[in-house]
Amino acid sequence: MRVLPAVIIAIGLVLAPAIWFGLSWLLSEEDFQGSGGVDSTARIEIEMLRQQVEDLQSRMTDLQSEVASLPAGGAGGGTPFTDDAAGEAAIWNQTGGADLDYAQVVLIADRLNVNRGLRVTGGRYLTEKLGRPREDLNDTCQPMTNANLKDKLVTERVGPIRVSMLRPAIESLKVVFENIRQADPDLYARINTAGALCVRRIRGTANSLSTHSYGLAVDLNIDGKLDNFTDGKTQLGLTIMADFFYDQGWVWGAGFRREDSMHFEISRRQLDAWIADGQL
Structure with a gap:
């Protein structure tokens, strides 16, 4: 019969907004980068809820197609209705003891506000100060x-990676990675880098400088898998790491107008603090 699939679709359509409302409520400022500090467990749960919403919407579309293919009265050669969830995407593998897939690609929650209160330095400001x-x-x-x-340029191993950066950035990065290691050793072990210091002009410009040119930025990824640029998505592990960087005054490239979620750089506030302390 066509009634049962139609009922399931109706229920799904009713539940989807409710789940989305609950997810939106969870995505408050304190959940991500407020005064409460890092809560990687909350971020994981939020990303799992977000994925479930996407899965539900996808399955509703599939069910609508199945219903449309069923003949009237349920007889004949239409596609039978099944409750097969084998293809359902999931951030967490429900098999007992399974590891969290930190390389799983997820949407970046509240992307334009991930760097609340922090400002990028920018090439002009860096040139003026340094x-x-x-x-x-x-x-x-x-x-x-x-x-x-x-x-002040140093090349050494910092946590799970080896980079060349200015000494204050190296020391700050050590704190970030140690905090990650203590909170989530599995994530820590899977951190990889796509580079740090690179003294060159920004491609497509005549003489503009990026933070990488000063050894004050680093590009990171999970398991050596590079993230797609400007798609509004990133690896789950990077979303968890972002809170730890934020607490140490680093800006996350996920919040840039042209999203670059592998990129982490020192904020203007942190740079000014190092200059005031005589570290730069």
Whole structure:
């Protein structure tokens, strides 16, 4: 009969807004980057709820197609109704003892507000405060020649990765990774990098500098899998890590107008604090 699938569709359509409302309520400022500190468990649960909403909407579409293919009265060669959830996407594998899939791609919650209260430094501000890392720039990475900055440049292993950055950024990154290690050692073990220091002009510009040119930014990913640029989605592990970076004054590239969720850089507030302390 066509009645049962239709009833299921109706129930799903009623529940979807309710789930979405509950999810929206959970996505409050305190859940992500408020004064309450890091809550990676809450973020995981939120992302799981978001995925469930997407799954429900997808299954409603599939059920509508199945209902349309059924003949009147339920007889004949239409596609039989089933309750097969084998293809249902899930962030958490429900098998007992299974690890969380930190490389799972999820939507970035409240993307434009992930850096509340923090401002990017920007090439002009960095040049004003620190000078240029080198005078002649092209589209390839070159050595840093600014003597003051070069003296503070360090290359070493920081937690699970090896990077070249300015000393204050290295020390701050150590704190971030140690906090992640204590809270979630499985996530910590899967952190990988796509680079940090790269002294060059921003491609497509005549002479503009990025934070990478100053050794004050790092690109990270999970398991060496690069994230797609500007699609509004990212790896689950990066969304969890973002809270730890935020607490140490780092800006997450997920909040950029052109979303770049692998990118983490020092905020203007943190840069000013290091300069005031004589670290830069």
